[in-house]
Amino acid sequence: MEVAKKQIGNIIELKLSGRLDAYWSDHLATAIDEAIRQGTHNLILNMADMSYLSSAGIRVLLKFFKQLREIKGSLGISSPSEGALAILELAGLSSFVVPDPVIGDLEGQLSDPRRVEKETTVYHVYHDSDSGRLDVSMVGNPLKLSTANFTEADCRKVSFPDSTFGLGIGAFGSGFDDSRTRFGEFMAVSGIATYLPTDGTNVPDYVISEGLLVPELDVLYGLSWRGEFTDLIRFDAKTEAPGVSSLSEIVEFALETTSADSVGLVIVTENAGLVGAMLKRSPVAVESAGGPFAFPAVREWISFTAERAFDRSLCVIVGVASRRTDLPFQAMLRALKPGTSLQGHFHAAVFPYRPLQRGRIELNQTMNSLFETETLQSVIHLLADDRELEGVGQTELLRGACWVGPLRIPAN
Numbered sequence: 001m002e003v004a005k006k007q008i009g010n011i012i013e014l015k016l017s018g019r020l021d022a023y024w025s026d027h028l029a030t031a032i033d034e035a036i037r038q039g040t041h042n043l044i045l046n047m048a049d050m051s052y053l054s055s056a057g058i059r060v061l062l063k064f065f066k067q068l069r070e071i072k073g074s075l076g077i078s079s080p081s082e083g084a085l086a087i088l089e090l091a092g093l094s095s096f097v098v099p100d101p102v103i104g105d106l107e108g109q110l111s112d113p114r115r116v117e118k119e120t121t122v123y124h125v126y127h128d129s130d131s132g133r134l135d136v137s138m139v140g141n142p143l144k145l146s147t148a149n150f151t152e153a154d155c156r157k158v159s160f161p162d163s164t165f166g167l168g169i170g171a172f173g174s175g176f177d178d179s180r181t182r183f184g185e186f187m188a189v190s191g192i193a194t195y196l197p198t199d200g201t202n203v204p205d206y207v208i209s210e211g212l213l214v215p216e217l218d219v220l221y222g223l224s225w226r227g228e229f230t231d232l233i234r235f236d237a238k239t240e241a242p243g244v245s246s247l248s249e250i251v252e253f254a255l256e257t258t259s260a261d262s263v264g265l266v267i268v269t270e271n272a273g274l275v276g277a278m279l280k281r282s283p284v285a286v287e288s289a290g291g292p293f294a295f296p297a298v299r300e301w302i303s304f305t306a307e308r309a310f311d312r313s314l315c316v317i318v319g320v321a322s323r324r325t326d327l328p329f330q331a332m333l334r335a336l337k338p339g340t341s342l343q344g345h346f347h348a349a350v351f352p353y354r355p356l357q358r359g360r361i362e363l364n365q366t367m368n369s370l371f372e373t374e375t376l377q378s379v380i381h382l383l384a385d386d387r388e389l390e391g392v393g394q395t396e397l398l399r400g401a402c403w404v405g406p407l408r409i410p411a412n
Contacts, residue, residue, distance in 0.1 A: 001316050002018055010040070011040070011044060012035045013045075015049070016045055021057065025027060036114055037312070072359070076096060080097055087099060094136075097338040115359075118250060121250070122236050128229065132229055133228065134165075134226065134406065135225060136409065138221075139156050140221030142221045145219070148281075156218075158222070162209060166222055168220070172205060173339055180284045181284075193217055196379040235399060237397065244273075247317075248337040251321045264320050265319055265402055267397075268316050268400050269397045271397050271398060276304075276381050288370050314374075316370065317348045317353065320346055346382040356399070
């Protein structure tokens with residue numbers, strides 16, 4: 001079987017020639033999956049030259065029909081041969097067949113909001129509120145991480161209900177003594193909290209708000225912010241080189257969009273590789289000559305990404321960013337891009353790849369669907385690796401959605 005791809009506006013047509021049997025069904029599945037990963041959620045399969053369709057091929061059609069329908073996309077069949085149409089009718093799939101004018105109708109449905117094109121990325125901005133603000137506060141002292149001498153006096157119980165976001169070092173537990181061997185990177189979004197334990201299990205855990213259940217963590221230090229986002233930004237990296245968008249580029253556009261110097265963000269994105277680090281040991285009263293970041297002790301304390309990790313996965317990124325250098329939580333911020341004043345702190349929850357619905361999407365619905373149906377793989381603190389020779393650079397993204405709002409900074 002041969003598969004020929006053709007772009008028709010915002011639709012991809014795959015023209016199939018030959019037999020779609022068990023041998024070739026994987027070939028078709030790969031072609032459809034690649035089209036979806038490229039950001040196309042409306043596909044047409046032209047079966048004019050298809051001579052045979054088996055149950056294995058029908059299974060592929062059903063799989064992607066359901067997957068695309070869930071994200072408001074579509075999979076249709078056009079111009080089926082007499083033999084292909086007969087099999088589709090017997091299988092009860094004749095409703096998949098669409099007349100040629102429908103292709104134009106599908107293209108017309110994909111209307112865009114305000115469009116902004118930059119050097120590497122195309123953005124579409126949905127403005128939701130002129131008055132949205134995110135009230136931010138800091139818990140604990142992040143500078144104590146350099147000596148890993150956190151004690152019970154540093155631990156605070158922090159809850160993360162809906163519309164509250166956060167990140168830092170914490171653990172699920174019944175208090176400091178219960179959590180002392182498990183403190184690791186945590187993040188919270190839309191009434192969901194997750195963290196990566198440092199007790200050797202290396203399996204991330206999470207709690208989803210349900211009824212009276214609200215996620216709570218024992219927190220050594222962190223940031224939390226609560227309120228309303230002002231904008232939803234959809235972004236797509238251009239296909240020409242470099243073919244990716246850096247995290248700092250997305251953040252810079254978010255600052256530009258909100259006309260703010262400090263913002264809170266949630267990003268759900270297909271990525272081309274994450275760069276960052278994860279704690280391997282809990283930073284609680286552990287003796288380490290020179291501190292945990294001194295060489296060679298750092299090898300036992302922190303796992304760094306020597307190259308971009310979790311590429312082609314889907315991740316949720318939570319964080320704050322600012323161009324200011326006088327913030328009350330300045331100790332939480334790290335440079336996002338060398339040579340600029342852009343700073344931030346971001347954690348990411350990593351999931352297997354799945355396509356994102358195009359256009360406007362709801363944050364709470366997206367987060368709940370992701371955490372409830374997909375397997376959480378890791379939680380990572382994103383960092384820019386700007387070492388002169390060995391550094392791998394920044395986290396790189398392909399396409400996604402970014403909710404952003406200005407931070408209301410408390411007085412010092």
